Amino acid sequence: MKTFLLVILLIGIHCSFSSKAVAHNGGHYHQQDELGTWLLASGKTVHGNFFMGKDNTIVLEQTGGKLITVPLDQLTEQDRELAILKMQRFNELNRAATLFVKIKSSAFIVNKNWLLLGILISLVCSYGYWYRKAVPNRYLTTITLSSFLVLVVSFVGQSNRPPKTSAAFIDSAFAPYKPAVQTSWDSAYFHVASTGLPNHEMMVGIKSWQQQVPLPQNYTGNNQWSIPLQPEYAANPISTKTNFMRGAVALAVNGVPIFNALNNRGDDAFLVGELDQWGGHCGKGDDYHYHVAPLHLETLSGWMPIAFALDGFAVYASKEPDGTAMKPLDECHGHVGSNGIYHYHGTINYPYVIGAMKGKVATDESKPAPENQIVPQAFARPVRPPLTPMRGAVITDLKATANNAYSLTYQMDKKLGYVNYSWDANNYHFTFIDINGNERKETYPRRKQQ
Ligand SMILES: [Zn+2]
Numbered sequence: 001m002k003t004f005l006l007v008i009l010l011i012g013i014h015c016s017f018s019s020k021a022v023a024h025n026g027g028h029y030h031q032q033d034e035l036g037t038w039l040l041a042s043g044k045t046v047h048g049n050f051f052m053g054k055d056n057t058i059v060l061e062q063t064g065g066k067l068i069t070v071p072l073d074q075l076t077e078q079d080r081e082l083a084i085l086k087m088q089r090f091n092e093l094n095r096a097a098t099l100f101v102k103i104k105s106s107a108f109i110v111n112k113n114w115l116l117l118g119i120l121i122s123l124v125c126s127y128g129y130w131y132r133k134a135v136p137n138r139y140l141t142t143i144t145l146s147s148f149l150v151l152v153v154s155f156v157g158q159s160n161r162p163p164k165t166s167a168a169f170i171d172s173a174f175a176p177y178k179p180a181v182q183t184s185w186d187s188a189y190f191h192v193a194s195t196g197l198p199n200h201e202m203m204v205g206i207k208s209w210q211q212q213v214p215l216p217q218n219y220t221g222n223n224q225w226s227i228p229l230q231p232e233y234a235a236n237p238i239s240t241k242t243n244f245m246r247g248a249v250a251l252a253v254n255g256v257p258i259f260n261a262l263n264n265r266g267d268d269a270f271l272v273g274e275l276d277q278w279g280g281h282c283g284k285g286d287d288y289h290y291h292v293a294p295l296h297l298e299t300l301s302g303w304m305p306i307a308f309a310l311d312g313f314a315v316y317a318s319k320e321p322d323g324t325a326m327k328p329l330d331e332c333h334g335h336v337g338s339n340g341i342y343h344y345h346g347t348i349n350y351p352y353v354i355g356a357m358k359g360k361v362a363t364d365e366s367k368p369a370p371e372n373q374i375v376p377q378a379f380a381r382p383v384r385p386p387l388t389p390m391r392g393a394v395i396t397d398l399k400a401t402a403n404n405a406y407s408l409t410y411q412m413d414k415k416l417g418y419v420n421y422s423w424d425a426n427n428y429h430f431t432f433i434d435i436n437g438n439e440r441k442e443t444y445p446r447r448k449q450q
């Protein structure tokens with residue numbers, strides 16, 4: 001009987017040991033939100049920092065601690081989306097106030113069910129020993145204590161986690177693109193600040209254009225990019241075919257985000273002619289981003305990673321990290337390298353960068369899949385309403401005409417049209433000259449961080 005009980009106890013211990021880690025769904029959120037100006041659907045603006053959110057109202061804090069409330073339905077769609085995200089973040093932080101969630105969101109994560117089963121079996125065993133008085137009390141104490149010791153150790157003994165990535169290694173991948181990108185790190189995340197504008201040409205070759213142009217983005221401060229330093233393997237990698245049509249899945253080492261290969265209509269953005277010769281284009285926030293692997297970065301990056309996925313794993317170009325030919329890829333679009341750590345590869349065919357997130361990621365499901373997105377990530381702030389696609393236009397040139405000034409040229413019906421734009425401390429200035437020579441000017445305020 002003693003042997004039987006010992007076996008049960010060992011099963012309990014084994015269960016605790018072999019428990020798989022659950023999703024790190026606590027996410028990583030910054031306590032101080034970067035906010036400044038909120039756009040209302042009426043066209044008016046409200047200033048204030050996000051303080052809290054409840055039901056369908058957000059509370060903003062203004063200078064001097066003054067609080068004002070703004071109903072969500074008064075905001076523009078983009079700002080409402082941002083407000084919802086911040087409310088989720090707020091709720092997340094509140095929940096994290098309890099010890100349980102602190103443990104759950106720490107590095108030591110175990111599957112709760114297996115843990116409870118382990119505790120239960122250990123207790124039953126201990127009780128069994130005590131009840132049958134099969135062992136003196138000191139043995140009972142020893143067994144109970146060691147059961148709990150084993151359970152504590154099982155918190156640490158997670159096998160589903162590759163070694164922590166060295167921040168210095170990630171930093172060396174970004175180094176060739178400094179000072180346009182700025183890096184920093186803490187114990188959990190490697191942070192990258194950038195404007196999202198690359199040092200290569202942009203936009204030329206786009207055949208399906210929604211009239212957006214590249215503007216510098218505020219991927220700084222609390223809106224920086226965050227790459228987890230401690231990736232964890234996902235039990236079920238989330239497919240990029242049916243998820244993450246919004247937001248980035250990776251960050252290129254030049255500070256430009258890499259989005260899903262499929263656009264928000266589910267089309268392969270490259271194949272439908274939406275991308276320029278460098279694999280990028282601009283979103284509704286006039287935010288430049290890639291939808292395919294920026295393999296051209298290999299020229300400067302060599303054998304180093306050309307990007308890091310938002311699950312923390314590196315993305316290499318056409319070569320293995322040791323310079324040998326790329327080995328076969330799995331359905332996530334990567335494999336375990338000779339160092340025992342997983343990495344992705346960029347290629348010239350779909351899915352180009354990531355087929356599924358090999359590592360665990362927290363997701364924002366305020367819009368259901370495929371419109372969900374990975375969090376944390378940096379957000380673009382649109383400065384003007386989105387325009388409609390300009391059918392038949394092909395972008396032939398984008399050049400800097402002065403400091404903070406660009407001229408974009410497109411061709412349509414064998415005639416040329418232009419978008420000349422610039423920005424100063426306060427405003428963005430646009431001049432649209434269509435193919436018939438008609439001119440239209442628009443000015444939009446620059447929204448500052450406060
Ligand atoms: Zn896009």
Ligand SMILES: [Zn+2]
Nearest residue numbers: 320321327337
């Ligand atoms: Zn490889």
